[in-house]
Ligand SMILES: *[C@@H]1O[C@H](CO)[C@@H](O)[C@H](O)[C@H]1NC(C)=O
Ligand SMILES: *[C@@H]1O[C@H](CO)[C@@H](O)[C@H](O)[C@H]1NC(C)=O
Ligand SMILES: *[C@@H]1O[C@H](CO)[C@@H](O)[C@H](O)[C@H]1NC(C)=O
Ligand SMILES: *[C@@H]1O[C@H](CO)[C@@H](O)[C@H](O)[C@H]1NC(C)=O
């Protein structure tokens with residue numbers, strides 16, 4: 001009983017102390033950590049290596065939901081075992097509050113970095129937002145560069161491109177670890193290849209876009225790059241449509257008939273006006289007509305037809321060669 005009487009007042013005193021201390025500790029803790037909801041929200045960063053110069057990084061954030069109106073934010077970047085560096089170029093809203101940052105030159109390696117957004121306000125303490133990350137995981141890979149299409153005399157067109165620049169030295173030294181995705185926007189198909197070139201049959205129309213694939217064997221893996229602008233090449237397949245081919249045959253036949261008539265007229269004219277003073281001129285005229293018709297047909301007729309036309313035209317016109 002005596003021991004109970006002794007411990008009771010002691011426990012009571014201890015509890016009283018706790019009751020007094022708790023709010024003090026809580027205030028001190030809040031001062032240190034800031035009020036919930038005041039921290040920068042929707043924080044995100046992206047690293048860009050669009051040029052072969054140093055990669056850059058842009059970060060953006062929104063003011064916290066419960067952040068006082070006078071809150072100002074500051075961003076710090078800390079590389080592994082290095083001093084914190086403050087953002088060199090803030091992006092601010094109309095009221096002058098920092099909502100983003102531009103780092104013109106960041107070092108990207110396999111070491112983690114710490115990004116911290118802290119803030120100040122007269123009204124209440126602002127909570128810190130901390131993000132520990134790897135910069136290469138934030139990299140946005142641009143589209144492949146210098147895309148060219150070469151259609152030689154052969155039946156193929158070759159599409160070639162260069163790997164997009166990246167912040168990672170290991171990747172730059174072995175671009176062959178990248179894979180590419182090629183989207184055919186006319187046929188709605190997608191191919192994945194390892195090389196930086198691909199052959200396409202010439203007599204088909206193409207509209208392609210290329211990007212780096214997320215299954216690349218590089219340390220940039222796990223993300224798609226940006227699509228290139230569309231590349232268009234090849235012959236419109238409609239010009240090889242069977243009905244158009246038939247039309248070409250009809251036009252060719254009509255052309256031959258027309259030529260025949262023209263030459264016939266030459267002949268008639270010759271008959272009506274007796275001997276021609278300069279028969280060579282008429283022959284040349286005929287030849288010119290034939291040449292013009294042939295030129296008109298060249299685009300539609302097939303090789304075989306061209307030969308037929310030439311032969312027939314020559315045959316027709318040869319009739320008008322002056323007889324000695
Ligand atoms: C850190 O920021 C990056 C870039 O916006 C984001 O992808 C990642 O999820 C963030 N990580 C944490 C723990 O907030
Ligand atoms: C980027 O920063 C690094 C290290 O501070 C420096 O060596 C390099 O010259 C800088 N590059 C550019 C393009 O400013
Ligand atoms: C990054 O921010 C800077 C400064 O606002 C801007 O000029 C640049 O275009 C941004 N880069 C990208 C890729 O959004
Ligand atoms: C964060 O982004 C989401 C989606 O865009 C938006 O609904 C939300 O309001 C943002 N949060 C803040 C605090 O701005």
Ligand SMILES: *[C@@H]1O[C@H](CO)[C@@H](O)[C@H](O)[C@H]1NC(C)=O
Nearest residue numbers: 074076084116118119120121
């Ligand atoms: C934010 O953090 C930096 C670096 O830790 C510090 O120098 C600065 O005083 C802090 N700013 C505020 C408003 O807490």
Ligand SMILES: *[C@@H]1O[C@H](CO)[C@@H](O)[C@H](O)[C@H]1NC(C)=O
Nearest residue numbers: 145146147161162163164165
């Ligand atoms: C792309 O072409 C330009 C101009 O022809 C050249 O200066 C540049 O080095 C090429 N880029 C690559 C990645 O080869």
Ligand SMILES: *[C@@H]1O[C@H](CO)[C@@H](O)[C@H](O)[C@H]1NC(C)=O
Nearest residue numbers: 183184185186187188189190
């Ligand atoms: C293309 O194909 C994808 C899936 O392969 C499909 O989701 C998409 O709707 C198609 N687009 C068109 C325009 O047909």
